[in-house]
Amino acid sequence: MKEDNKPSKPLDDSRRSFVKKVGAGTAGILAAGTAPYAYSATNPIKWRLQTYSGAPLGAHVILPQIEAFNKAAHGRMEIELYYADQLVATDELFRAMQNGTIDAVQSDDATMASPVDISVFGGYFPFSTRYSLDMPVLFKYYGLDEIWAEAYGEVKNVEWISAGAWDPCHIFTKDPIRSVADMKGKRVFGVPTAGKFLSRYGLIPITLPWDDIEVAIQTGELDGVAWCGFTEAYEVGWADVCNYALLNNVTGAWCGSYFANTNSWNKLTPELQALFRMSCNDSHYYRQVWYWGGEADLRVNGKKMELTTIPANEWDQVVADSAEFWDELASISPRTAKVVAAYKKYAAVMEKAGVPYRYS
Numbered sequence: 001m002k003e004d005n006k007p008s009k010p011l012d013d014s015r016r017s018f019v020k021k022v023g024a025g026t027a028g029i030l031a032a033g034t035a036p037y038a039y040s041a042t043n044p045i046k047w048r049l050q051t052y053s054g055a056p057l058g059a060h061v062i063l064p065q066i067e068a069f070n071k072a073a074h075g076r077m078e079i080e081l082y083y084a085d086q087l088v089a090t091d092e093l094f095r096a097m098q099n100g101t102i103d104a105v106q107s108d109d110a111t112m113a114s115p116v117d118i119s120v121f122g123g124y125f126p127f128s129t130r131y132s133l134d135m136p137v138l139f140k141y142y143g144l145d146e147i148w149a150e151a152y153g154e155v156k157n158v159e160w161i162s163a164g165a166w167d168p169c170h171i172f173t174k175d176p177i178r179s180v181a182d183m184k185g186k187r188v189f190g191v192p193t194a195g196k197f198l199s200r201y202g203l204i205p206i207t208l209p210w211d212d213i214e215v216a217i218q219t220g221e222l223d224g225v226a227w228c229g230f231t232e233a234y235e236v237g238w239a240d241v242c243n244y245a246l247l248n249n250v251t252g253a254w255c256g257s258y259f260a261n262t263n264s265w266n267k268l269t270p271e272l273q274a275l276f277r278m279s280c281n282d283s284h285y286y287r288q289v290w291y292w293g294g295e296a297d298l299r300v301n302g303k304k305m306e307l308t309t310i311p312a313n314e315w316d317q318v319v320a321d322s323a324e325f326w327d328e329l330a331s332i333s334p335r336t337a338k339v340v341a342a343y344k345k346y347a348a349v350m351e352k353a354g355v356p357y358r359y360s
């Protein structure tokens with residue numbers, strides 16, 4: 001019969017030794033788990049990242065990502081976010097990142113003047129995509145990932161991280177565009193490659209600091225923008241100063257990327273590198289949903305701009321003209337030829353696939 005009041009037997013030496021070892025091991029594990037956080041809380045890695053976008057747009061296209069990353073980094077790293085032109089002018093972003101003035105950039109290749117042959121495909125490459133989902137598919141399954149990595153691998157002190165899709169390219173103006181002829185003489189703020197293509201119809205691309213665009217339209221320095229879709233036009237205030245929105249879009253999705261200074265990137269642990277990549281992918285997904293829903297809603301329910309359309313017979317000719325423009329860009333280098341070939345192959349597959357991939 002058990003004697004409940006009997007004193008328990010003292011630990012023998014072997015059991016004391018085991019408990020001591022387990023205790024020491026647990027303490028070591030706890031120390032190993034908490035020491036990096038304790039250290040980083042007083043000495044975190046700090047990055048300065050500048051985006052191409054102004055603050056109103058940045059609240060959607062990058063701020064949620066940076067806030068989530070800083071929280072998930074748990075004191076080991078902190079990214080300071082700067083908007084368009086806050087640290088350096090947008091066309092100086094690449095060089096500033098390359099020389100370490102800033103640690104990372106979110107932009108398209110063309111707008112920030114990347115010194116690579118494929119930069120012409122950053123931003124809006126006319127009629128290269130129909131929908132925003134086309135862009136990540138081209139990178140993942142049609143070789144653009146490898147081409148971008150190869151191109152930036154030849155540039156010192158720069159790491160290309162990943163690319164994603166933004167909104168389609170529409171033209172928003174103070175005066176209406178109802179025919180190709182109406183484009184002539186209109187001064188618009190836009191991205192370089194699409195601007196170069198549209199200039200053959202008399203549109204005049206103008207480069208100004210992002211924050212100056214709204215006032216420039218109000219004062220008549222600009223006639224409009226060919227920079228974005230409906231979602232951005234409403235979000236950043238351009239729909240308040242433009243009266244008309246052209247439904248014929250120049251392409252279905254803007255192509256932009258994340259880049260980092262190589263020295264800054266190599267200072268990160270593999271875990272922090274993985275975390276940053278994951279946060280970029282989350283940002284790409286956020287934009288897919290935000291733009292896809294926003295474009296449709298504002299075309300139907302937006303009341304700030306009157307919708308106009310260029311007749312199909314005229315617009316079909318513009319689309320046909322883009323084939324010549326594609327070939328011009330393909331002639332720049334063997335690598336740009338590979339990009340154009342990928343776009344042509346993809347377009348052919350989508351057309352043959354039909355609904356829901358292509359309706360016409």
